Amino acid sequence: LMYMFINLGNPSQGGLLGNIDFRRAIYYGTDRVELAKLVGSYPTSRIVRRAVMGDPNEGTAFVEYPADYLPDPTTIFDIQKANQYLDKAYEATGNKTATFDIFMTGTRPHLKAATEMLQEQYTTAFGSKLKTTIRLVAAGTALDLRRWNPADPTSFEATIGSMLPSADDPRLTFSFYRSDYSPPRFAYASDEFDALYEEAMDLDYINETAEIIELCQQMEKIIAVDDLVNIPLYERPEKVVFSDRVKLPVDHFIVGWGFGEIYCELVD
Numbered sequence: 001l002m003y004m005f006i007n008l009g010n011p012s013q014g015g016l017l018g019n020i021d022f023r024r025a026i027y028y029g030t031d032r033v034e035l036a037k038l039v040g041s042y043p044t045s046r047i048v049r050r051a052v053m054g055d056p057n058e059g060t061a062f063v064e065y066p067a068d069y070l071p072d073p074t075t076i077f078d079i080q081k082a083n084q085y086l087d088k089a090y091e092a093t094g095n096k097t098a099t100f101d102i103f104m105t106g107t108r109p110h111l112k113a114a115t116e117m118l119q120e121q122y123t124t125a126f127g128s129k130l131k132t133t134i135r136l137v138a139a140g141t142a143l144d145l146r147r148w149n150p151a152d153p154t155s156f157e158a159t160i161g162s163m164l165p166s167a168d169d170p171r172l173t174f175s176f177y178r179s180d181y182s183p184p185r186f187a188y189a190s191d192e193f194d195a196l197y198e199e200a201m202d203l204d205y206i207n208e209t210a211e212i213i214e215l216c217q218q219m220e221k222i223i224a225v226d227d228l229v230n231i232p233l234y235e236r237p238e239k240v241v242f243s244d245r246v247k248l249p250v251d252h253f254i255v256g257w258g259f260g261e262i263y264c265e266l267v268d
Helices: 012-018 020-028 032-039 079-093 109-129 170-177 191-201 209-226
Strands: 002-006 053-055 098-104 130-136 158-162 231-235
Touching: 002 020, 002 109, 012 020, 012 079, 012 098, 020 079, 020 231, 032 109, 032 231, 053 209, 079 109, 098 109, 109 130, 109 158, 170 191, 170 209, 191 209
Parallel strands: 098 130, 098 158
Antiparallel strands: 002 158, 002 231
């Protein structure tokens, strides 16, 4: 699942990137449907990817549970709303125009295509009010460019990237957003979120699954709607090719377990 990582702690341009109305402007200024078509993916408004287990007793994916708090990703794109939020962000930060610098490595074709399309979309949506630029960076620095560095707060403005926690347990997706996560991924802290996370982690995953799912949904609402910590864009299909010599324990993908590769056998 690919997100737009915005450096919330970057103090430049009056702290514009840390302003939630600016992130809402980017959120509504993104046409996920066209973006997903371009890179052969699914448009999404989720924080948790499709492969993550929700109920281990039933084998049900977390994203299969109703999530009325999240908008349909095909309906989010709204240029009028995007500009209204950008104007509110400018009013709060003292800007009249600004730049939005998206860092990109040139090693993955889908990221290059997606970043270039986003530049076009934001230019169309905001015109001269927001100049979106792309900055090429070395491939080895990609992870650092989506991780908050308090020692270098202006190290980046935004970049597209992913996070891949274990698919076995939906709670693990939310560990990155804890205020005590080290090294920090985001310049973000929420007492409400931390309390929900601790409550969820104290529960038994097998016997208190329903309670865990409800708490995870509350956390997803905070991250993806209320505070919009990072912006979901699209999710790439997970395609895997195995050699004829690999004998898998299952015939199809199982949510939270995959193809059971760790139990595979090699045959002559």
